[in-house]
Amino acid sequence: MKPRWKGKGFEAKASADPMSKIVSQLHSSLIETETCGLLSSCSVLVEVDAELADLFNRACFGRPRITVQKDKHWFQLDMEETFYLCFSLKCLKVIGEDGSIKSNEELWEYFKSKKPAFPISYKAYSHLRHKNWVVRLGLQYGVDFVAYRHHPALVHSEYAVLALPEGDDDLNGRLRVWSDVHCTVRLCGSVAKTLLIVIVNSNGLGASSPSCLEHYTVEERTITRWNPEQSREDQRGLQNQTNEGII
Incomplete structure (x- = not known):
């Protein structure tokens, strides 16, 4: 997008x-x-x-x-x-x-x-900010953040961001079932945003102090709806080739 x-x-x-x-x-x-x-x-x-x-x-x-x-x-x-x-x-x-x-x-x-989920949400926030994305709260879209390429007065946000811990964690029990994924992706699609999942791995260090953040690792995943039209061959082009072959 x-x-x-x-x-x-x-x-x-x-x-x-x-x-x-x-x-x-x-x-x-x-x-x-x-x-x-x-x-x-x-x-x-x-x-x-x-x-x-x-x-x-x-x-x-x-x-x-x-x-x-x-x-x-x-x-x-x-x-x-x-x-x-x-x-x-x-x-x-x-x-x-x-x-x-x-x-x-x-x-x-x-x-x-x-x-309680602050260590995860902050790591995701700082990860995107360090990449010079503008990061704002995304509660109105049912996500943690929305990410803009520049100032919101100039451009619409491109990503709806969910910050999730690596593995199964009670603090962020989201997207565990297919219906959660489907609803979130449909919502993002309706507001012209790509769903970005920022997965934070604490590497077993816990969150006893902010110094642990430098050892946290981050993985980014985008989830979008599959549009069948984007994967089909141009039917008009095929028809023209067929007609030319007949002639």
Whole structure:
């Protein structure tokens, strides 16, 4: 399935301003400003100035929250987004409810308590982000994430992503029967997306600390519906050849 750009010239615009460059700019700005986020249940709130707000938007991290004060910009980051900025990019610090800055280990344990499958979902998220895909939550499609080639304002998402552990795991008991696969693939097809299964193998290391992530391995599999028309010979071409043979 080819990328579906939302307008003429958008592909060229995306090529001229690659996502890797935008994320690098966000990374530098967050380090320079020593930005901190506030832990709030299953998300983190970050107060930023107008310049950083623009970078958060362009890099597709978090979602802006409406405030009554015009000069204040707040972004709400999901757990995977927060940990990626803290652990992988090392450009964000998070302050807990007790007012102390949380270590990566403390955040890891906190996010696992809120979402037992967090180690698997985070590994899948970071795997795609490292490849410069824009990754957003995919709850509206019944999947974990959706992946975009560039900013969602420029292009439609190409993949609906499910993050699954290797083998049989009670945390993610999905796609175990054919009817699950059939329903998910049909849904993805109806919204013009390819189902991408990101299989994470912990290699028996468990998830006691975030350091185990470097030993996790990832396998990608795409599942699509078989279209018989794509496998048939051109009947009109065959008919023409037959007619020519008769003559």
